[in-house]
Amino acid sequence: MVRINGARVKEIREQQGLTQLYVATVVEVTTDTISRWENRRYPSIKRENAEKLAQALTVELADFLDGAEEDLPPSENVAPVDILEPPPLELSAPVRHHPRWPLLFTGAVVLLLAVFLFFDHSPRAPIVQGFAAERFLPAQVAPGQLFPVLLQVTSDPGSDISIIISETLPPDCIFNISVPAAGVYNRKDGIIKWVARQQGGLSTFAYLVQSPAEAVLGDQLVFSGRILPGKATPVTVVGGTRMTIGSVHWADGNGDMRIDDEEILKVYDLFSELPDFDYHRDLVDDLWAAEGYRRDEQSGAFIPQDRPGVKGQMP
Amino acid sequence: MNTRIRHYWAGISCLILVGMLCPGSALAEEGVHAWYLNRTGNKIRIAIDIKSPPPPVVIVMQKIPEGVTIVSSQPRLQKKDSEHGEVKWLLRNLKTGRTEVVIQMSREVVAGELSGDIRWQSSFGKGMVRQTIE
Numbered sequence: 314m315v316r317i318n319g320a321r322v323k324e325i326r327e328q329q330g331l332t333q334l335y336v337a338t339v340v341e342v343t344t345d346t347i348s349r350w351e352n353r354r355y356p357s358i359k360r361e362n363a364e365k366l367a368q369a370l371t372v373e374l375a376d377f378l379d380g381a382e383e384d385l386p387p388s389e390n391v392a393p394v395d396i397l398e399p400p401p402l403e404l405s406a407p408v409r410h411h412p413r414w415p416l417l418f419t420g421a422v423v424l425l426l427a428v429f430l431f432f433d434h435s436p437r438a439p440i441v442q443g444f445a446a447e448r449f450l451p452a453q454v455a456p457g458q459l460f461p462v463l464l465q466v467t468s469d470p471g472s473d474i475s476i477i478i479s480e481t482l483p484p485d486c487i488f489n490i491s492v493p494a495a496g497v498y499n500r501k502d503g504i505i506k507w508v509a510r511q512q513g514g515l516s517t518f519a520y521l522v523q524s525p526a527e528a529v530l531g532d533q534l535v536f537s538g539r540i541l542p543g544k545a546t547p548v549t550v551v552g553g554t555r556m557t558i559g560s561v562h563w564a565d566g567n568g569d570m571r572i573d574d575e576e577i578l579k580v581y582d583l584f585s586e587l588p589d590f591d592y593h594r595d596l597v598d599d600l601w602a603a604e605g606y607r608r609d610e611q612s613g614a615f616i617p618q619d620r621p622g623v624k625g626q627m628p
Numbered sequence: 629m630n631t632r633i634r635h636y637w638a639g640i641s642c643l644i645l646v647g648m649l650c651p652g653s654a655l656a657e658e659g660v661h662a663w664y665l666n667r668t669g670n671k672i673r674i675a676i677d678i679k680s681p682p683p684p685v686v687i688v689m690q691k692i693p694e695g696v697t698i699v700s701s702q703p704r705l706q707k708k709d710s711e712h713g714e715v716k717w718l719l720r721n722l723k724t725g726r727t728e729v730v731i732q733m734s735r736e737v738v739a740g741e742l743s744g745d746i747r748w749q750s751s752f753g754k755g756m757v758r759q760t761i762e
Contacts, residue, residue, distance in 0.1 A: 574687050574747050575756045577718070582749035585684035598718065602707045 323351040339369035450553030451563035457526035460563035477541040483534040491520035492590040532558040682722040690744035
């Protein structure tokens with residue numbers, strides 16, 4: 314057991330703009346427990362939980378320990394307030410039993426499975442421990458350009474669990490916005506985190522990042538991330554991890570200085586689940602309509618440019 | 629197993645068989661369908677039938693006959709490629725049901741002069757789907 318400074322914990326949490334729900338999810342305790350820790354002056358908690366608390370607050374453990382009181386044995390004088398009640402992170406979906414129709418139910422499951430396996434040919438990230446997460450990155454981006462990153466988290470049907478999605482940006486990249494809103498952005502370490510409840514199926518997360526303005530052509534940007542599903546082992550985000558600094562717009566997948574029909578359809582398809590995500594769609598539309606574009610070297614802006622015989626936005 | 633249960637099993641087996649025999653692309657690509665409501669005159673109407681779930685966006689491409697220019701259109705024309713004699717619309721925020729593209733041409737066109745297609749992203753991970761406007 315260690316003794317922590319509750320007021321200091323609260324102060325750090327508020328400075329970081331974190332909610333009690335977020336911290337509770339990372340530490341795997343209830344929000345009531347976090348509230349008790351913060352509102353008692355020097356509560357004693359398990360060292361393991363203190364370490365998770367430090368992780369959630371993205372600070373060192375020593376930053377909120379009560380100095381010399383570390384590694385206290387549990388005593389009658391120091392009432393442990395670390396209530397070890399299991400947090401409501403993993404809830405089993407209610408299962409309906411139909412004893413009168415077991416064969417019908419089984420048949421329906423077999424039918425759905427067969428249809429699903431037969432028709433669903435889209436590539437998916439491998440499901441590990443009931444979870445899979447895949448990242449979609451543009452192939453290229455210009456220095457200092459804002460570009461979108463998409464994360465798709467898939468879980469087994471019927472699952473219901475709180476997860477933390479943690480993304481680590483390449484050095485010198487700057488996080489801009491995300492949908493849904495991120496719970497944490499640690500600019501120093503380039504870490505973005507979301508807390509979400511995954512109730513089976515597909516969840517989509519997107520964020521906008523600015524590439525390093527000082528990057529030079531050919532530089533590589535490397536992303537990494539993982540999903541923390543409750544108490545289970547973290548799952549690595551697969552899919553796109555690397556992109557190259559170039560002089561083309563991020564939506565121009567083949568780098569031919571024009572956004573063609575296939576490219577714009579792919580962009581719309583990727584972000585269709587997130588209508589509120591502003592990835593500067595109007596510019597993508599304008600570049601598509603103009604057939605071609607150029608990049609202004611001074612401002613870094615992409616400017617629609619018509620080829621001979623090609624006119625966008627007419628009449 | 630009683631007779632009723634056997635009937636259910638037979639029905640389910642038939643459905644599985646139909647599902648296996650039906651090509652996946654057929655289901656995927658029937659989500660959008662387009663045809664000309666009229667092929668002659670100087671006002672051309674293209675009907676687009678959108679099934680559920682609608683794709684996020686559909687591109688309508690219309691070839692323009694020689695010597696014809698577009699006077700106006702509804703919705704507004706978004707892309708004109710004189711080199712290839714094509715005009716395009718990007719239809720967004722689509723809802724299930726029928727939508728129309730109306731084109732006012734500079735002269736009357738005759739049957740056989742018009743051709744075009746619609747393009748959208750396959751929901752089965754097959755990339756861009758093209759379908760001729762019938």
